[in-house]
Amino acid sequence: MSYRLHRYRSADGRLELAARDYRADDNGAPALLLMHGLTRNSADFEPLAEHLAGAYRLIVPDQRGRGLSQWDSDASNYRPDIYVQDMLALLGELGIAQFGVIGTSMGGLMAMVMAAMQPERVSAMVLNDIGPVLEAEGIARIQGYVSPGKEMANWDEAAQRIAISNAPAFPHYGPGDWLAFAQRTCIQNPNGTISFAYDPAIAESMNGENPSTVPPDLWPLWDGLQSIPTLVIRGGISDLLSAQTVAEMGRRHSGPFDAVEIPHVGHAPILNEPAALDAILPFLAEQVH
Structure with missing residues (x-):
């Protein structure tokens, strides 16, 4: 699956960042922003891109400190609000006004923040094994392996x-x-x-009882996203996102909302699983134009 590598400056102007730009054959194809998790990079979406690239323009960035993007000398900048500003800079440079978003884990947290900041631009969200409540067991497991x-x-x-x-x-x-x-x-x-x-310093963003990568009390943020069509993907054996949290997300969301569990998969689904594709493809076809 071919793509153009796009280089751009971070929102603060300090770093050179990279993103894959899978351009659909039709120049008027709708845009999707795909955002990876804490220790992953743009390659994480290669299995899903095979199923989407023909119908959508896929923008798949390496967040700062990952993949081909420059490492940040200030590790305190490894946090979602900074990444979101980088994403807005990227979309602005590419001239993309409206887009759907698929976010895995940390990328899903970013998606919610972006939708809260600029809801008129986000046509739909797919949240991959992430929600307003993150289970302590899953956080502890991530803390155990994030140092490379x-x-x-x-x-x-x-x-x-x-x-x-x-x-x-x-x-x-x-x-x-x-x-x-x-x-x-x-x-x-x-x-x-x-x-x-990835930069080993990213591990610092997961240190302590209140990691900077995990914003506290996200229910108020979620409650403000009711106008955004949302699909939640949960790994059936996930230790980070509980079925109870997904059910509460649906109860609080008055707009288009759907959820699916991927059997026998934990955190986080790769998104090429049959159950994931059976949910994602029709959801995007209906909501992202």
Whole structure:
């Protein structure tokens, strides 16, 4: 799946950031902004992009400190409100006035913030395993693996390292799945070793009882998003987003709202699972034009 790599300046002007721009054949195709989770990058959406790129213009950024985007020397800038400003700068530079958004985990938090700030621009949201309440068990697990540790000798070792951290969320994965996972989340260094494709300082944003990546009490924010058509994807065995939270999200949302669970998957679904595609594709076709 081909894309153009777009380079742009961060909202504060300090960093060079990168985004994939999958341009649909039709120049008038609606735009979708796809935003990854805490330790991921734009490659995280490659499996989903195969199903969307023909009908939509996909803008898939590497948030600061990830993928091909520059690392920030000030680790306190690794937080959702800063990322949101970067996204608005990116969309402004590309001349995109209205867009749908798909956000995985941290990217979903960003989606809610963007929709609250500029609801007239966000045509619809797909929130991937994220909501106004994050379970303590899931936060603790993320805190346990976010520090990337030492370099890995080769891709096999990288796949094994990722499997150790993520096996509870993907119990059906085999060696080939873990290798593909590693190749989306890691980079090969000039000396042949493998590293995770993010700044280790990102771990600081998950430190302590009140991590800066996890804003407190998001129900007031959610309650202000009732005009935004929303689809919530939940991993059926997720330890971060509970079924009870999803039900309460639906109860409080008066506009178009749907939710689906992806069986036998934890945090967070890759979004190419059949149940995910069966929900996402018709939702976008109806809500994003």
